[in-house]
Amino acid sequence: MKKSDVPQDESILGNLKRAFYAVNENGEYDIVASKGWEVEKIVNDFVHEGMDEELEKVKGEVLKGEASSLKFHMFKHQMTISLLSEYTGIWKWKIKRHLKPSIFNSLSEKEIQQYADAFNISINELREIPEKI
Template identity: 35%
Template sequence: MKKEEIPQDKSTLENITKEMYYVKGNDGKYDTGLSKGWSVKAEALESAWDDIDVQVEEALAAVRNGEKSPVFYFMKKELMDEAILASYVGMMKFRVKRHFKPGVFKRLRQATLLKYARVFKISVEELKSFEG
């Protein structure tokens, strides 16, 4: 790609960041150039965020229906999966998955709830009383 071929499409990130590309200059040597955005990449990112929004809404519905605990919702909201959350709270993944069950969640010790609350940057009371 030549420097003048670097995409400069409108992007939601154009005022926040620029991407660096390696390009060939007119002399045939490699150089760098900046891009404001690329429409194809912007569409892909928008689609990914739409998918995330759907997952968060489904998690919220599961909490409201009594199928999942607030831990599940906040994990989705914070863009985590079971393995990441388990590593942040210092537990095995299977234990974290058990805490997605409303009955198990209601019996969690204060210390365990505090670990989750810290990771989610909320209070223990917010975590315990969250109903969606």
């Protein structure tokens, strides 16, 4: 892509800019700041809309007592059991068990803190789910 072709459309970044590699007048690669690309914004909006719907479903499971708040926060932060295991050092089979409210609610403060740290939230935030998503 030429420097002059780097998109400068509206994006989800707001006032932030993103770096793109583009070819300058001498045929060399330069880093060029871009506001965004309309196509990228459309796709991101579509994906986030779908994620919000799924997050509402998971929230419903938590409110019905079918899943722990851990499941909600995993989904919100787009973490799989494997990824969360890597972040926390907690075995995958234990994380699966912790998705059950009765098990999750009996965890030690240390285990809860490991999860809270992985999501970069407080223990209280981990135990709760927000009213608005």
